[in-house]
Amino acid sequence: MKKILTLCFVCLACFAYSQETATLALSNDSKLTISKYIYGQFAEHLGHGIYGGFWVDKDLPVEKQDRIRLDIVNALKKIKIPSLRWPGGCFADEYHWRDGIGPRDQRPRMVNTNWGGTTEDNSFGTHEFLELCSLLGTEPYFAANVGSGTVEEMSKWIEYTNSNSGSTIAQLRKQNGHPEPYKVTFWGIGNESWGCGGNMTPEFYANEYKRYAAFAKNYPGAPLKKIASGPNSDDYNWTEVIMKDIPTWDMWGISLHYYTVPTGDWGHKGSATKFDEKEYFETMERCLKMEELVTKHAAIMDKYDPKKNVALVVDEWGVWTDVEQGTNPGFLYQQNSLRDALIAATNLNIFNNHCDRVKGAALAQTINVLQSLILTDKEKMLLTPTYHIFDMYKVHQDAKYLPMQLTSPDYVSGDKKLPAVNVSASQDAAGKVHISFANLDLHNDIKISTSLKDIKWKSVTGQILTSANITDVNTFDKPNTISLKDFKGAKKDGDNLVVTLPAKSVVTLELF
Numbered sequence: 001m002k003k004i005l006t007l008c009f010v011c012l013a014c015f016a017y018s019q020e021t022a023t024l025a026l027s028n029d030s031k032l033t034i035s036k037y038i039y040g041q042f043a044e045h046l047g048h049g050i051y052g053g054f055w056v057d058k059d060l061p062v063e064k065q066d067r068i069r070l071d072i073v074n075a076l077k078k079i080k081i082p083s084l085r086w087p088g089g090c091f092a093d094e095y096h097w098r099d100g101i102g103p104r105d106q107r108p109r110m111v112n113t114n115w116g117g118t119t120e121d122n123s124f125g126t127h128e129f130l131e132l133c134s135l136l137g138t139e140p141y142f143a144a145n146v147g148s149g150t151v152e153e154m155s156k157w158i159e160y161t162n163s164n165s166g167s168t169i170a171q172l173r174k175q176n177g178h179p180e181p182y183k184v185t186f187w188g189i190g191n192e193s194w195g196c197g198g199n200m201t202p203e204f205y206a207n208e209y210k211r212y213a214a215f216a217k218n219y220p221g222a223p224l225k226k227i228a229s230g231p232n233s234d235d236y237n238w239t240e241v242i243m244k245d246i247p248t249w250d251m252w253g254i255s256l257h258y259y260t261v262p263t264g265d266w267g268h269k270g271s272a273t274k275f276d277e278k279e280y281f282e283t284m285e286r287c288l289k290m291e292e293l294v295t296k297h298a299a300i301m302d303k304y305d306p307k308k309n310v311a312l313v314v315d316e317w318g319v320w321t322d323v324e325q326g327t328n329p330g331f332l333y334q335q336n337s338l339r340d341a342l343i344a345a346t347n348l349n350i351f352n353n354h355c356d357r358v359k360g361a362a363l364a365q366t367i368n369v370l371q372s373l374i375l376t377d378k379e380k381m382l383l384t385p386t387y388h389i390f391d392m393y394k395v396h397q398d399a400k401y402l403p404m405q406l407t408s409p410d411y412v413s414g415d416k417k418l419p420a421v422n423v424s425a426s427q428d429a430a431g432k433v434h435i436s437f438a439n440l441d442l443h444n445d446i447k448i449s450t451s452l453k454d455i456k457w458k459s460v461t462g463q464i465l466t467s468a469n470i471t472d473v474n475t476f477d478k479p480n481t482i483s484l485k486d487f488k489g490a491k492k493d494g495d496n497l498v499v500t501l502p503a504k505s506v507v508t509l510e511l512f
Ligand code: AHR
Pocket: 044, 088, 089, 090, 091, 191, 192, 316, 364, 365, 370
């Protein structure tokens, strides 16, 4: 890769900026689709994700349906979230769904032992969640309680949501105000069963899965997509045992959880807003580990499922930092910077490029928790840089995957380096090609020359997300510091596309 040094004669000081170059070759020789479910979200009963997030006090001065905040619903509808995982997380394995139906003032209360020891009043239960999904136009993804529940409890939850029969449990749903079955198809069989979900060995869990799955019944119009509790990060043995012991016909997917922890130290994870270049660099190294994880777990799955029928569902991912000062440590509330936008874009590029196996994912977590799309402070709300990445990337949902070859310059920091650029691309049903680039380099613009074999196009438009500083955030006082802008740095040069990607930016181009 060539480095161009340009002397700046304006100030006559010996100031130089440099521009790196990269090449990209795109082809449309593919039969793969980027599943929209890669763009899924996760909302747990944790901190102000549900209570004070989606579900607010009836007196809060915002537009609501029942107690669901409609400004949030409208913002999320814009980015087309395809699925929403609920009620946890670790919370799922202590959640008993029967506590969350019927008259709200009679619902039992419980203590949320995982997250801050708050009192859970169960006012947000099955019907409220499914009403939220219907308002969002999104598919529900339930995580069933395997850790402290029973097979009967899970089986009846499925019957309650999906059966149209005369059974007592189906009648109960009707009495509770929903005559038609909800037809919930995504069911997670437990969560993190190697940890908060029961500290199981993979062998024990595989047996449990089969027992639970046997009683997870299909009802008319609602064939289940059962998702096994998968590995923690690089626990490859977990994947091996699950794939070996559970028949592939009985499992729609297997989950994978991996968080980007800036320092790599769970005791001191690093701040969401105050970090230097060294910590930024290490964070991006840890973020890029997702590529290795997906590749290696997929290779194990290939041994048992060469036709790739079982999905890898990365249903918890994102950056996990220390909480904001003065907030409850059990609520996992963190700000969201331009760095987090680069993390989101890089992960989504990885998932898009592995769409042969990665057919679902869920960012943790939608509102006010970890890498959020939205932050709220009473009636105020803001869209985070991560939200804007999901807005920019929604064009890839259910589009044809375009394979590529990329040669990227290195982003060098001290004696370490990593690929500065990552990319993914797709073609939508109308024939428009979308290419998403992330430039992780904090200092260098990168000029990318792209050849597009067999792809006809005449014009290019684009959007960019960047800001003056990598630590920049949106605040309630200045909610638009980071937002999508038109991008003018791409042009046609013969048959090639030439793009100049600014340092620390994410760009999506549309070719038509
Ligand atoms: O997303 C926060 C927590 O992280 C989830 O509850 C759990 O599944 C994971 O460990």
